[in-house]
Amino acid sequence: MAHEHKPLFDEAIQEMLNSLKTEDEMTEKQRRIMEAAIALFAEKGFHASSTSEIARRAGVAEGTIFKHFKTKKDLLYALIGPMFIKFASPLILKDVKQIINEDLPAEEVILKLYRNRLALLEENWPRMRIVLQEALFHPDIMNALLENLVKDARGLAEASVKNRIEQSEFRPLPVKAITRAIFSTMLGYVFFSKAFPDEYANEDKDKDLRDAVDILMYGIANKRPDSL
Amino acid sequence: MAHEHKPLFDEAIQEMLNSLKTEDEMTEKQRRIMEAAIALFAEKGFHASSTSEIARRAGVAEGTIFKHFKTKKDLLYALIGPMFIKFASPLILKDVKQIINEDLPAEEVILKLYRNRLALLEENWPRMRIVLQEALFHPDIMNALLENLVKDARGLAEASVKNRIEQSEFRPLPVKAITRAIFSTMLGYVFFSKAFPDEYANEDKDKDLRDAVDILMYGIANKRPDSL
């Protein structure tokens, strides 16, 4: 089941990515600039963050920013580009595919997937927040987001869902509906944990997640999961 | 069951709201300005939209904007303020409470609620989009959003959910988990319909919604709803 991979991003960005693979080879100041930009873009948005403020926060001269990033927008791309690699690179998706294809009960597969994605999200939250925020305003980013993160994931999910429907593991509902339920559960979980961070602090996070998956499984499994 | 009502918004905004209740008494130009601003803010975001472009689009002089709205930010508030009224005013919430309290099967209550909220959302999408987008960057708006839209709704929902759990209509799960599932289902539905508008065009939108509710009910109801 070969998975043809489309351009992760459009031209300009693709180019950026190439020059970036080497995020480790960055100079000290370059890293400081990126960190400052991540913090600011996440907090106030791309358009509301000025290069002068980024420079101040990074402790560099304003000109220095432009030595490393041709353009303010290039800086944005440099920040979010790696997110597409982390979340959607074929290498990483293999990880996901592996989870999906392990011969496990659906419930565990879904839990594992959620945990995997949530961990990734948590580790990269400020950057991922920027991706999500700016996708609303930059059609190119929105495109990359839908094409590379959403569609890919959806494709993988739908294939697996279809399979489990055929095996009577899932209820005979439209594939799309079940897939959407799986997404929605995670989306809602993320939303609540960000909107009410106090309630999702610390220990019982996973309990919350398991509750969510429990409801989901009751909703989509052919047999009531407790009978399992 | 008295419902204590908090300030819909914080000071500055509250003030705006007062002067605005009268959205009908607006002059022609004022309305044109608001419409132009709605279109632009929705499309490019608040910070990326200039007052000069708003003026051009509205066909008024730039100064005219400031005759009606002291500040660009006041214009933003004037646009989104009404959303809080439409979605959360005590008057309107009565509508929601009524649906909740009608003695109907949970499934129908939820469907009705979803339809009610979705219709409201659809009618006011550009403004609502602005609220959601800008909440990400303006803490005051985020606050108003959580306090007035989310918390209120959550409050109402949790009360009702708790009730139905006690009546063994819903499974004995944490109230929070069920409430979240109800939200998630709608959130996911909205997300998919915006992300893949082609698939959610026209007629079978409601079928999609019913599928989603079906899964939700399987997930949270004590008895498999197919017995219904």
Added chain:
Amino acid sequence: MAHEHKPLFDEAIQEMLNSLKTEDEMTEKQRRIMEAAIALFAEKGFHASSTSEIARRAGVAEGTIFKHFKTKKDLLYALIGPMFIKFASPLILKDVKQIINEDLPAEEVILKLYRNRLALLEENWPRMRIVLQEALFHPDIMNALLENLVKDARGLAEASVKNRIEQSEFRPLPVKAITRAIFSTMLGYVFFSKAFPDEYANEDKDKDLRDAVDILMYGIANKRPDSL
């Protein structure tokens, strides 16, 4: 002898010209900006003159410049555009044609032409200087210069020269050579008067011009003009 007229300038500039015909309707500040720019561009060149210095010299805020001229380059075009009209508009060239076609001895025709052009040049020297200087660096201006000023003039001159050769008034030399001599004489006169302004001050300017024409006529006329 209809004279087909080509575009005076390319698109961008043509557009400028239209909006400029009305150089009289300019506001006070607009005029001050143009005057300051003329002085600075003439003195230091376009690239070496900053908008901030123009603003200071004009006594306006820097932003004001850009309210009136979209771009620094537009300001340049606005300054030199009128030169093309003054020197090459069909209306004005009629003036030149009239001189050429009056039935006068060549010597007087040439003298009249020189005086006419020199007066025009003197009246508009700072702007014309800018045209000549900047043509060296901006291919579009160079083009407009050659197409509209030089080629037109050359066309008119060659027609007349050819005629006078046929009538044995001028020596049977290549038309191009005689035309070039006529141009060169004027070019050299202008050069000297600018390079050694002291020598060309005041009263005997015209004597200098007559000397130059005298030599020219000896050079190109079939009979020695000394009979005059």
Added chain:
Amino acid sequence: MAHEHKPLFDEAIQEMLNSLKTEDEMTEKQRRIMEAAIALFAEKGFHASSTSEIARRAGVAEGTIFKHFKTKKDLLYALIGPMFIKFASPLILKDVKQIINEDLPAEEVILKLYRNRLALLEENWPRMRIVLQEALFHPDIMNALLENLVKDARGLAEASVKNRIEQSEFRPLPVKAITRAIFSTMLGYVFFSKAFPDEYANEDKDKDLRDAVDILMYGIANKRPDSL
């Protein structure tokens, strides 16, 4: 006839010249920098050419430029300085004087001179173009140009012209007028050959020059040259 020689240039430049006489001892990179600068300055002018572009074009690091030339302006001087030597150094002018003093008919002297100067101009065109262009904006260069190239040449010319008037070889006109005619003829020739390069390509260039000189001689010689 001792020829008092003024400073070729003013202080700063003179100093540069000294350190430069050694244009042959330049390192490889130094030469590449100069070549890149010549090309760029000629094409876009001094102010519009950035050191970074010069460095890129020369294939050196930006810092390298400043190792060899203290200042961007020093680089300019280093480029044009040699022009003053080539065109006006006593050594070279001896060449000119020799031509002038050979006992030849004026026509041939002038032709030889023109050819000599034109050849020099053609060989050094890009640099000479820079001198002429930048003289418009840098008073020091303009001064050097007038003092060293124009005045010297004019001085030589006027002496010779005066002589030939006294010998009735040239018409009894003001010396200045004849000298100016001689300059104008060459100036016009150069102007036309640069403005309409197509017409002055290849073979018949010299025919054009001879035509120009022919007209000039008719204009200034006491006897019609064809009688010679």
Added chain:
DNA sequence: TATGAATGAGGATTCATTCAT
């Protein structure tokens, strides 16, 4: 009420130049 000319602070970006390596 509405205008639009005017403002000047602030925007992103480029510049010539320096300096540690």
Added chain:
DNA sequence: GATGAATGAATCCTCATTCAT
């Protein structure tokens, strides 16, 4: 000798806002 990262002043231009009309 050569590098290229770093600088910060200066560049052109846009911004939200004011105010006389």
